[in-house]
Amino acid sequence: MSVKSKTVTTVLGPVSADELGVVSIHEALLSVVPGAEYAFDIAIDRAEIFETLAEKLKDFRAHGGGTIVDSTGMFHGRDVRMYEALSRTTGVHIVASTGQGPEEMLGGYFLTPQTNPPTPWPAEKFADLFTKEITEGMVVPRVERRGLAGLVATAATRTGMTATDESLLRGAARTALATGVAVSVRYGADAVHDLDIVLDEKLPADRVVVGGLDRKDAVAAGAPAKVAARGACIALDHVGTEDAEHITDAERAALVADLVQAGLGERILLSSGATGVAKGHPADDLRYSHVLTAFVPLLKAQGLGGDDVRRMLVANPRDLLAMR
Known part of the structure; x- marks a missing residue:
């Protein structure tokens, strides 16, 4: 089956993978710190x-965008009915995510189930939770x-993977195997280690995207090339953020050029x-169109052509998101 004949699940139902257009793979629509809704x-x-x-x-669409992936997972403000209305109103495809971490x-329910002594949720319980959101509804x-x-989007603890984090990642991989969706992993302390946990579940590497690989520690360790060499997708997903933790956009553009080369x-x-929109924490208040308006020119200044840019913004995310 060709990619063009495959579908991607959006909040308004399945669409042809070839209709996604430019995809922004790691964004947040409404992000609410758990509990903030009661403050x-x-x-x-x-x-x-x-x-x-x-x-x-609408601004994203006006600058050529086609699809936003809300990769916040469960319990962080996800509003399915609002996202349906937003997609109908703006014409932008919205792919919502399940997952935690x-x-x-x-x-606490997911940390200390009623066992004595308390033990982390096993991977199969997370897999069942995530799978139902993909097959029965969020x-x-x-x-x-x-x-x-x-x-299915997961994240590991920044200081290093915990036992619960490992259950989350393994559960996410099992969900992907059972349903045909892809897995997004925001790595903790070691991107290659966290990817290997997912691959240990026999999920094909090209069904995984590892995010946060424009963090300074990831770049210093050569993680983008190492993750890509294993066959997984790499997300440079903080374009526009220039702080103590991340490389600059100029450095990102040079990194992309090196990876393409x-x-x-x-x-x-x-x-x-x-x-x-953020509630209970500061917003990363960039426009969804920032990659298109500010970063693509930097890529072209690095000598990358239109085909290279389209591959990263259209073809690569299309292939990842297409159900298999």
């Missing part, structure tokens, strides 16, 4: 949030299941990790 000093006005997100999505962001708390997730262009994905 006395935080207002969550859904109408206001909708208008803010609609404007940003890192451990510190899990609710949970709308206390109401229903609605819409299907099109990606090394024959790894088919593994590269780009995104800004922008947050449309």
Whole structure:
């Protein structure tokens, strides 16, 4: 079956993988720190949030964008019904995600099940939780299941993978094997180690994208090339962020050029990790169009051509997201 005949699950149902257009692979629409919805000093006005997100999505579309992947997973503000309305209003495809992590962001129910002594959830329980969101619909708390997730997104603890993190990653890999979706991994301390945990579940490497590979520690360790050499996709997903933790956009562009020169262009994905609306934490307040308006010119200045750019923004994410 060709990629063109495959489908991707969006919040409005399956669409042809070939209709996604330019894809931003690691973004956040509404991001709410768990518990912030109950804080006395935080207002969550859904109408206001909708208008803010609609404007940003329309801007993305106006600059040539086609698909936003909301890779926040479960319990961080995901609003399935709002995302459906946003997609209809703006014409932007939205791929929502299931998944959880890192451990510190899990609710107690997932950390201390009723066992004595308490033990981490096993991978099969996480796999069952994530799989149902892909095959039966994403949970709308206390109401229903609605819409299907099109990606399983996980994250490991920054200081190093915990036992619960390992269960999360293995559960995500088993979900991908059972359903045909891809896995997004935000690595913790060691990108190659975390990828190897997922691959140990016999998931093909090209069904995995490892994010955060424009962090300074990842670049210093040569992780982007090492992950790509294993056959996984690499996400430089903080384009526009220039701080103590990440390389600059100029350095990102040079890194992309080096990877393309090394024959790894088919593994590269780009995104800004922008947050449309944040509650309970500071927003990464970049436009979803930043890659298109500010970063693509830097890539072309590095000597990359239109085909190289289209491969990273259209073909590579299309191939990753297509159900198999």
